[in-house]
Amino acid sequence: MSKRALSIFLLSILPAACAFAGVRHFDFLYEAPTSAPGSVEMENWITWKRGSDPRFDQIDIRHEFEFGVTDKFQLSLYVADWNYHSPDNEGFTFSDVAVEAIYNLSNPVIDPVGLSIYQEIRAGDRLVEWESKVIAQKNYGRWIFAYNATLEAVWEGADLDEREGEFTQAIGASYEISPRLSVGVELLHEFVFPDWKDEENIRNVFVGPNVSYRRGNWFVTTGVLAQATDTRGEADFQWRTIFGVGF
Amino acid sequence: MKKLLLACLIFAGCETANYAPQITSRRHDVDLQKLERGRNLFVHRCIECHTLPPIWKYSNEDWPKIVNDMSHGASLKPADRDAVISYILAARKQQ
Numbered sequence: 001m002s003k004r005a006l007s008i009f010l011l012s013i014l015p016a017a018c019a020f021a022g023v024r025h026f027d028f029l030y031e032a033p034t035s036a037p038g039s040v041e042m043e044n045w046i047t048w049k050r051g052s053d054p055r056f057d058q059i060d061i062r063h064e065f066e067f068g069v070t071d072k073f074q075l076s077l078y079v080a081d082w083n084y085h086s087p088d089n090e091g092f093t094f095s096d097v098a099v100e101a102i103y104n105l106s107n108p109v110i111d112p113v114g115l116s117i118y119q120e121i122r123a124g125d126r127l128v129e130w131e132s133k134v135i136a137q138k139n140y141g142r143w144i145f146a147y148n149a150t151l152e153a154v155w156e157g158a159d160l161d162e163r164e165g166e167f168t169q170a171i172g173a174s175y176e177i178s179p180r181l182s183v184g185v186e187l188l189h190e191f192v193f194p195d196w197k198d199e200e201n202i203r204n205v206f207v208g209p210n211v212s213y214r215r216g217n218w219f220v221t222t223g224v225l226a227q228a229t230d231t232r233g234e235a236d237f238q239w240r241t242i243f244g245v246g247f
Numbered sequence: 248m249k250k251l252l253l254a255c256l257i258f259a260g261c262e263t264a265n266y267a268p269q270i271t272s273r274r275h276d277v278d279l280q281k282l283e284r285g286r287n288l289f290v291h292r293c294i295e296c297h298t299l300p301p302i303w304k305y306s307n308e309d310w311p312k313i314v315n316d317m318s319h320g321a322s323l324k325p326a327d328r329d330a331v332i333s334y335i336l337a338a339r340k341q342q
Contacts, residue, residue: 022295022296023295023296023297033291033294033295035295036291036292036295036321036322037322038322039322068322071287071291107290107291108294109266109267109290109294109299110267110286110290139294139298139299141266141298141301142298143298144298176297176298179297214296214297217320246320
Protein backbone atom coordinates (compact mmCIF):
# COMPACT_ATOMS: atom_id res chain seq x y z
CA MET A 1 0.00 0.00 0.00
CA SER A 2 1.45 3.40 -0.94
CA LYS A 3 2.12 5.97 1.79
CA ARG A 4 -0.56 8.26 0.40
CA ALA A 5 -3.17 5.55 0.35
CA LEU A 6 -2.22 4.47 3.84
CA SER A 7 -2.49 7.99 5.24
CA ILE A 8 -5.86 8.49 3.54
CA PHE A 9 -7.05 5.20 4.97
CA LEU A 10 -5.90 6.10 8.49
CA LEU A 11 -7.38 9.58 8.26
CA SER A 12 -10.66 8.14 7.06
CA ILE A 13 -11.10 5.61 9.82
CA LEU A 14 -9.63 7.71 12.57
CA PRO A 15 -12.56 9.66 13.88
CA ALA A 16 -15.09 7.55 12.05
CA ALA A 17 -16.59 7.62 15.49
CA CYS A 18 -14.80 10.66 16.87
CA ALA A 19 -18.26 11.69 17.91
CA PHE A 20 -17.32 13.81 20.85
CA ALA A 21 -16.82 17.32 22.00
CA GLY A 22 -13.07 17.42 21.79
CA VAL A 23 -9.76 15.97 22.76
CA ARG A 24 -7.58 17.35 25.53
CA HIS A 25 -3.94 17.69 24.58
CA PHE A 26 -3.02 18.91 28.06
CA ASP A 27 -3.89 17.83 31.60
CA PHE A 28 -3.34 21.07 33.50
CA LEU A 29 -4.15 23.63 30.77
CA TYR A 30 -7.33 24.42 28.89
CA GLU A 31 -7.48 24.92 25.13
CA ALA A 32 -9.33 27.69 23.31
CA PRO A 33 -11.68 25.79 20.93
CA THR A 34 -15.13 24.97 22.32
CA SER A 35 -17.32 21.96 21.64
CA ALA A 36 -19.60 21.67 18.63
CA PRO A 37 -23.24 22.56 19.37
CA GLY A 38 -25.22 19.52 20.42
CA SER A 39 -22.19 17.45 21.39
CA VAL A 40 -22.05 15.71 24.76
CA GLU A 41 -18.98 14.28 26.38
CA MET A 42 -18.10 12.81 29.75
CA GLU A 43 -14.64 13.32 31.19
CA ASN A 44 -13.28 11.61 34.28
CA TRP A 45 -10.29 13.13 36.00
CA ILE A 46 -8.02 11.56 38.56
CA THR A 47 -5.12 13.48 40.10
CA TRP A 48 -2.59 11.98 42.49
CA LYS A 49 -0.53 14.43 44.50
CA ARG A 50 2.35 13.48 46.74
CA GLY A 51 4.23 15.73 49.14
CA SER A 52 7.68 15.60 50.69
CA ASP A 53 6.20 13.92 53.75
CA PRO A 54 5.95 10.27 52.61
CA ARG A 55 2.77 9.90 54.60
CA PHE A 56 1.12 12.60 52.49
CA ASP A 57 -0.98 11.36 49.64
CA GLN A 58 -3.92 13.08 48.01
CA ILE A 59 -6.14 11.78 45.25
CA ASP A 60 -8.75 14.05 43.63
CA ILE A 61 -11.44 12.69 41.34
CA ARG A 62 -13.79 14.70 39.13
CA HIS A 63 -16.66 13.62 36.87
CA GLU A 64 -17.52 16.15 34.18
CA PHE A 65 -20.30 16.34 31.60
CA GLU A 66 -19.49 18.75 28.79
CA PHE A 67 -22.17 20.21 26.50
CA GLY A 68 -21.62 22.15 23.30
CA VAL A 69 -24.29 24.87 23.29
CA THR A 70 -23.36 27.08 20.33
CA ASP A 71 -20.35 27.23 18.03
CA LYS A 72 -18.64 29.47 20.56
CA PHE A 73 -20.08 28.45 23.94
CA GLN A 74 -19.87 25.33 26.05
CA LEU A 75 -21.12 24.43 29.49
CA SER A 76 -19.83 21.78 31.84
CA LEU A 77 -21.27 20.25 34.95
CA TYR A 78 -18.99 18.53 37.44
CA VAL A 79 -21.46 16.23 39.12
CA ALA A 80 -19.15 15.04 41.90
CA ASP A 81 -15.67 15.98 43.03
CA TRP A 82 -14.17 13.49 45.48
CA ASN A 83 -10.87 13.35 47.27
CA TYR A 84 -8.77 11.11 49.42
CA HIS A 85 -6.34 12.47 51.95
CA SER A 86 -3.59 10.76 53.89
CA PRO A 87 -2.55 10.83 56.73
CA ASP A 88 -6.09 11.92 57.65
CA ASN A 89 -7.01 8.45 56.46
CA GLU A 90 -10.68 9.34 56.20
CA GLY A 91 -11.05 7.42 52.99
CA PHE A 92 -12.75 9.04 50.03
CA THR A 93 -14.95 12.01 50.85
CA PHE A 94 -17.29 14.06 48.71
CA SER A 95 -16.00 17.60 48.17
CA ASP A 96 -18.21 19.67 45.87
CA VAL A 97 -20.05 20.11 42.60
CA ALA A 98 -19.15 22.69 39.99
CA VAL A 99 -20.41 24.53 36.93
CA GLU A 100 -18.09 25.77 34.21
CA ALA A 101 -18.66 27.97 31.16
CA ILE A 102 -16.28 28.71 28.29
CA TYR A 103 -16.84 31.29 25.57
CA ASN A 104 -14.63 31.30 22.50
CA LEU A 105 -13.56 34.63 21.07
CA SER A 106 -11.13 33.72 18.29
CA ASN A 107 -9.67 30.77 16.43
CA PRO A 108 -6.12 29.44 16.99
CA VAL A 109 -5.61 28.64 13.29
CA ILE A 110 -6.92 31.57 11.27
CA ASP A 111 -6.65 34.33 13.86
CA PRO A 112 -3.32 35.60 15.26
CA VAL A 113 -4.25 34.03 18.63
CA GLY A 114 -7.12 31.79 19.68
CA LEU A 115 -8.76 33.22 22.81
CA SER A 116 -11.45 32.01 25.17
CA ILE A 117 -12.72 33.14 28.54
CA TYR A 118 -13.58 30.68 31.30
CA GLN A 119 -15.54 30.81 34.51
CA GLU A 120 -16.04 28.05 37.07
CA ILE A 121 -17.86 28.00 40.40
CA ARG A 122 -17.41 25.13 42.85
CA ALA A 123 -19.48 24.64 45.95
CA GLY A 124 -19.58 22.06 48.72
CA ASP A 125 -20.28 22.02 52.44
CA ARG A 126 -16.68 22.99 53.22
CA LEU A 127 -15.56 24.65 50.02
CA VAL A 128 -16.55 27.49 47.74
CA GLU A 129 -14.29 28.37 44.86
CA TRP A 130 -14.53 31.03 42.16
CA GLU A 131 -12.16 30.59 39.23
CA SER A 132 -11.72 32.86 36.20
CA LYS A 133 -9.40 32.14 33.35
CA VAL A 134 -8.14 33.61 30.09
CA ILE A 135 -7.18 30.89 27.62
CA ALA A 136 -4.86 31.58 24.68
CA GLN A 137 -3.80 29.11 22.03
CA LYS A 138 -1.93 29.06 18.74
CA ASN A 139 -1.65 26.19 16.28
CA TYR A 140 1.31 25.89 13.91
CA GLY A 141 0.92 22.83 11.72
CA ARG A 142 1.26 19.89 14.10
CA TRP A 143 2.15 22.09 17.07
CA ILE A 144 -0.28 23.43 19.65
CA PHE A 145 0.86 26.13 22.08
CA ALA A 146 -1.39 27.14 24.96
CA TYR A 147 -1.29 29.71 27.75
CA ASN A 148 -3.72 30.09 30.66
CA ALA A 149 -3.89 32.91 33.19
CA THR A 150 -6.06 31.93 36.15
CA LEU A 151 -7.33 33.82 39.17
CA GLU A 152 -8.93 31.80 41.98
CA ALA A 153 -10.68 32.78 45.17
CA VAL A 154 -11.21 29.97 47.70
CA TRP A 155 -13.21 29.78 50.91
CA GLU A 156 -12.67 26.61 52.95
CA GLY A 157 -13.36 25.11 56.34
CA ALA A 158 -16.38 24.30 58.44
CA ASP A 159 -17.55 27.94 58.38
CA LEU A 160 -15.82 28.78 55.10
CA ASP A 161 -13.62 31.09 57.12
CA GLU A 162 -10.29 30.04 55.59
CA ARG A 163 -9.67 32.28 52.60
CA GLU A 164 -7.05 32.02 49.93
CA GLY A 165 -6.32 33.64 46.60
CA GLU A 166 -4.23 32.17 43.85
CA PHE A 167 -2.92 33.48 40.54
CA THR A 168 -1.50 30.92 38.12
CA GLN A 169 0.18 31.21 34.77
CA ALA A 170 0.49 28.03 32.75
CA ILE A 171 2.07 27.34 29.38
CA GLY A 172 2.13 24.17 27.32
CA ALA A 173 3.31 22.82 24.01
CA SER A 174 1.98 19.71 22.28
CA TYR A 175 3.17 17.99 19.11
CA GLU A 176 0.95 15.68 17.08
CA ILE A 177 3.09 12.66 16.22
CA SER A 178 0.19 11.06 14.37
CA PRO A 179 -3.56 11.83 14.10
CA ARG A 180 -4.02 9.60 17.19
CA LEU A 181 -1.04 10.48 19.36
CA SER A 182 0.38 13.71 20.78
CA VAL A 183 3.15 14.39 23.26
CA GLY A 184 3.85 17.60 25.08
CA VAL A 185 5.11 19.52 28.08
CA GLU A 186 3.35 21.76 30.61
CA LEU A 187 4.61 24.37 33.08
CA LEU A 188 2.68 26.02 35.91
CA HIS A 189 3.73 29.07 37.92
CA GLU A 190 1.57 29.68 41.01
CA PHE A 191 1.33 32.72 43.25
CA VAL A 192 -0.50 31.75 46.44
CA PHE A 193 -2.00 34.34 48.78
CA PRO A 194 -3.25 32.84 52.09
CA ASP A 195 -5.96 35.10 53.48
CA TRP A 196 -5.36 37.25 50.40
CA LYS A 197 -2.03 38.42 51.74
CA ASP A 198 1.41 37.98 50.27
CA GLU A 199 3.32 37.88 53.56
CA GLU A 200 4.57 34.33 53.01
CA ASN A 201 5.67 35.00 49.42
CA ILE A 202 4.55 31.56 48.22
CA ARG A 203 5.62 30.86 44.66
CA ASN A 204 5.42 27.39 43.14
CA VAL A 205 6.66 26.14 39.79
CA PHE A 206 5.67 22.76 38.37
CA VAL A 207 6.84 21.26 35.07
CA GLY A 208 6.45 17.94 33.31
CA PRO A 209 5.53 15.93 30.20
CA ASN A 210 2.21 14.63 28.91
CA VAL A 211 0.85 12.15 26.38
CA SER A 212 -2.54 12.21 24.65
CA TYR A 213 -4.10 9.34 22.73
CA ARG A 214 -7.45 9.27 20.94
CA ARG A 215 -9.37 6.56 19.15
CA GLY A 216 -12.96 6.25 18.05
CA ASN A 217 -15.13 8.25 20.44
CA TRP A 218 -12.70 8.38 23.36
CA PHE A 219 -9.41 9.85 24.41
CA VAL A 220 -7.02 9.59 27.31
CA THR A 221 -4.49 12.21 28.33
CA THR A 222 -1.99 11.69 31.10
CA GLY A 223 0.65 14.04 32.45
CA VAL A 224 3.04 14.42 35.32
CA LEU A 225 4.22 17.59 37.03
CA ALA A 226 7.19 17.82 39.38
CA GLN A 227 7.70 20.78 41.69
CA ALA A 228 10.74 22.78 40.59
CA THR A 229 10.63 25.05 43.64
CA ASP A 230 10.98 23.93 47.25
CA THR A 231 7.72 24.90 48.91
CA ARG A 232 6.84 22.77 51.91
CA GLY A 233 3.21 21.82 52.15
CA GLU A 234 2.81 21.76 48.36
CA ALA A 235 2.83 18.63 46.29
CA ASP A 236 6.27 17.52 45.07
CA PHE A 237 4.66 15.46 42.37
CA GLN A 238 1.29 15.47 40.58
CA TRP A 239 0.02 12.89 38.13
CA ARG A 240 -3.24 13.57 36.34
CA THR A 241 -5.13 11.40 33.87
CA ILE A 242 -8.25 12.52 32.03
CA PHE A 243 -10.38 10.00 30.20
CA GLY A 244 -13.06 11.35 27.88
CA VAL A 245 -15.81 9.62 25.93
CA GLY A 246 -18.36 11.11 23.55
CA PHE A 247 -22.00 10.18 23.22
CA MET B 248 10.12 44.27 22.18
CA LYS B 249 6.48 45.17 21.53
CA LYS B 250 7.20 45.62 17.80
CA LEU B 251 8.91 42.23 17.72
CA LEU B 252 5.95 40.59 19.45
CA LEU B 253 3.51 42.29 17.06
CA ALA B 254 5.59 41.18 14.07
CA CYS B 255 5.60 37.59 15.36
CA LEU B 256 1.83 37.63 15.79
CA ILE B 257 1.26 39.01 12.29
CA PHE B 258 3.63 36.46 10.81
CA ALA B 259 1.93 33.71 12.77
CA GLY B 260 -1.45 34.78 11.49
CA CYS B 261 -0.23 34.78 7.89
CA GLU B 262 1.65 31.51 8.22
CA THR B 263 -1.19 29.50 9.68
CA ALA B 264 -3.85 31.12 7.50
CA ASN B 265 -2.26 29.09 4.68
CA TYR B 266 -3.84 26.04 6.28
CA ALA B 267 -7.26 27.61 5.71
CA PRO B 268 -6.96 30.52 3.23
CA GLN B 269 -9.86 32.84 2.63
CA ILE B 270 -11.59 32.52 -0.74
CA THR B 271 -11.23 35.70 -2.74
CA SER B 272 -12.63 34.54 -6.07
CA ARG B 273 -14.82 37.01 -7.95
CA ARG B 274 -16.37 34.37 -10.21
CA HIS B 275 -20.14 34.68 -10.61
CA ASP B 276 -20.75 30.99 -9.93
CA VAL B 277 -19.00 31.05 -6.58
CA ASP B 278 -21.22 31.21 -3.48
CA LEU B 279 -18.87 33.11 -1.21
CA GLN B 280 -21.21 32.84 1.77
CA LYS B 281 -21.25 29.06 1.54
CA LEU B 282 -17.49 28.89 1.14
CA GLU B 283 -16.92 31.16 4.14
CA ARG B 284 -19.24 28.96 6.21
CA GLY B 285 -17.30 25.93 5.03
CA ARG B 286 -14.05 27.59 6.08
CA ASN B 287 -15.41 28.42 9.53
CA LEU B 288 -16.59 24.86 10.05
CA PHE B 289 -13.26 23.50 8.81
CA VAL B 290 -11.19 25.56 11.25
CA HIS B 291 -13.55 25.21 14.22
CA ARG B 292 -14.79 21.63 14.13
CA CYS B 293 -11.76 19.76 12.83
CA ILE B 294 -9.34 21.11 15.42
CA GLU B 295 -11.46 19.73 18.27
CA CYS B 296 -9.89 16.32 17.66
CA HIS B 297 -6.64 16.93 15.76
CA THR B 298 -4.52 19.58 14.12
CA LEU B 299 -5.48 20.73 10.63
CA PRO B 300 -3.80 18.95 7.74
CA PRO B 301 -2.69 21.29 4.92
CA ILE B 302 -5.36 21.40 2.22
CA TRP B 303 -2.75 20.60 -0.41
CA LYS B 304 -1.86 17.33 1.31
CA TYR B 305 -4.70 15.37 -0.30
CA SER B 306 -6.16 15.47 -3.79
CA ASN B 307 -9.56 16.74 -4.94
CA GLU B 308 -10.66 13.12 -5.15
CA ASP B 309 -9.50 12.28 -1.61
CA TRP B 310 -10.98 15.20 0.33
CA PRO B 311 -14.72 14.42 -0.09
CA LYS B 312 -14.22 10.92 1.28
CA ILE B 313 -12.13 12.20 4.20
CA VAL B 314 -14.71 14.83 5.15
CA ASN B 315 -17.60 12.37 4.76
CA ASP B 316 -15.92 9.84 7.04
CA MET B 317 -15.24 12.48 9.71
CA SER B 318 -18.58 14.26 9.53
CA HIS B 319 -20.23 12.32 12.35
CA GLY B 320 -17.39 12.94 14.74
CA ALA B 321 -17.28 16.60 13.82
CA SER B 322 -21.06 16.96 14.22
CA LEU B 323 -21.43 18.04 10.58
CA LYS B 324 -24.91 17.93 9.05
CA PRO B 325 -25.14 17.18 5.30
CA ALA B 326 -25.26 20.88 4.40
CA ASP B 327 -22.25 21.53 6.66
CA ARG B 328 -20.36 18.67 5.09
CA ASP B 329 -21.11 20.03 1.62
CA ALA B 330 -19.92 23.49 2.63
CA VAL B 331 -16.63 22.14 4.02
CA ILE B 332 -15.94 20.10 0.89
CA SER B 333 -16.81 23.04 -1.36
CA TYR B 334 -14.50 25.28 0.63
CA ILE B 335 -11.55 22.88 0.52
CA LEU B 336 -11.90 22.32 -3.22
CA ALA B 337 -12.23 26.05 -3.88
CA ALA B 338 -9.20 26.80 -1.70
CA ARG B 339 -7.12 24.22 -3.54
CA LYS B 340 -8.14 25.74 -6.87
CA GLN B 341 -7.21 29.19 -5.66
CA GLN B 342 -3.65 28.20 -4.72
